[in-house]
Amino acid sequence: MVTAPAAADAVARARRLPGLAVGLHLVLADGPSALPPSRIPALVDARGQFGNHMARDGVRFFFLPHVRRQLAEEIRAQFEAFAATGLPLDHVNAHKHFHLHPTVLSLILSIGRDYGLRAVRWPAEPGSGPWLKPWLALMRHRLRRAGMLSNDHVFGIHQTGGMDEQALLDVVQRLPDGLSEVYLHPATHGELTPAMADYRHADELAALLSPRVRQAVEERCQLCHGFSDPAAA
Numbered sequence: 001m002v003t004a005p006a007a008a009d010a011v012a013r014a015r016r017l018p019g020l021a022v023g024l025h026l027v028l029a030d031g032p033s034a035l036p037p038s039r040i041p042a043l044v045d046a047r048g049q050f051g052n053h054m055a056r057d058g059v060r061f062f063f064l065p066h067v068r069r070q071l072a073e074e075i076r077a078q079f080e081a082f083a084a085t086g087l088p089l090d091h092v093n094a095h096k097h098f099h100l101h102p103t104v105l106s107l108i109l110s111i112g113r114d115y116g117l118r119a120v121r122w123p124a125e126p127g128s129g130p131w132l133k134p135w136l137a138l139m140r141h142r143l144r145r146a147g148m149l150s151n152d153h154v155f156g157i158h159q160t161g162g163m164d165e166q167a168l169l170d171v172v173q174r175l176p177d178g179l180s181e182v183y184l185h186p187a188t189h190g191e192l193t194p195a196m197a198d199y200r201h202a203d204e205l206a207a208l209l210s211p212r213v214r215q216a217v218e219e220r221c222q223l224c225h226g227f228s229d230p231a232a233a
Contacts, residue, residue: 001025001095002081003032011085021226023091023119024082026075026108028098029054030195034077040070052195054098061103068103075107079115090226091149093121097157100135102142109146119149119227121181125157149227152178161185161199165207172216179224179232184208 001007002024014022027033030052033044042060044050051057060067082089092099092108099105100123108120120143124136143150155171156163163171163184171182186205191197207213217223224232 001027001031002078002085003027003034011087014085014087019225021090021228022087023093023121023226024078024089026078026092026094026099026104028071028074028094028104029057029096030193031095033074034081035074040074042067042070043074054096058098058101058103061101068107071103072107072111075104076111076114079111083115088228089116089118090228091119091121092117093123097121097123099123100132100139102138105139105142109142109148117148121154122150122152123154123157124152125154126176127158149232151181151227152176153180154183155180156183161196161201162203163207164200164203165210165213168207168210168213169216172213172220175221 004010004027014020027050028043029050031050033040033048033050035048037044037046037048042064043057061071092112094104094108099108099120105120109117122136122140122143124140128136140150153176155175159167163182168182168184184204184207185192185196185199185201186208187201188205190199190201192199192201222231226232
């Protein structure tokens, strides 16, 4: 999240870990914008904050040309901010999987090519609701047509905020064939944002540091260092 309060610290840490694959997590809901409110008044409030009414905003993205123009400017600004870090761009996704929206995905693909975009997260977790399947299928088709790398599965949506040690072990034990992405929201304390009030960040951090999880991963998985790793192909 290039607009988040700890972005500079995250970039500094990433520079000290050259083997770490870093992606752009676009924020178009529930977070701060890169551009000032005067540039994108149809998207953010006076404080430069995106709202959390994603269904309403999704309709506006699709039907209102002036909103789409502002959306394109903001997406480009966030790509620019990532490029300014000097870090290689491994992949792109969006906060709360907003890139599943066809308009958002179109803008990501068209703008992203100017910044070396090669990979996009496909937010398809086994057991996703049937109403999502047509949207996921359309997204998969568009990513392939655009020549984008993507994962085959993702884990962490259904139990978001609660990916503790046992949940992570359960995922590792039942990973399907193909390239899977497992994501968590680890931190040393809770209440990072109002929308994450119920998230157990410390439990997720403990899960990532768990010797039991490490052993299970070593026994059952081949780790990939980002989407650009040849092992991910």
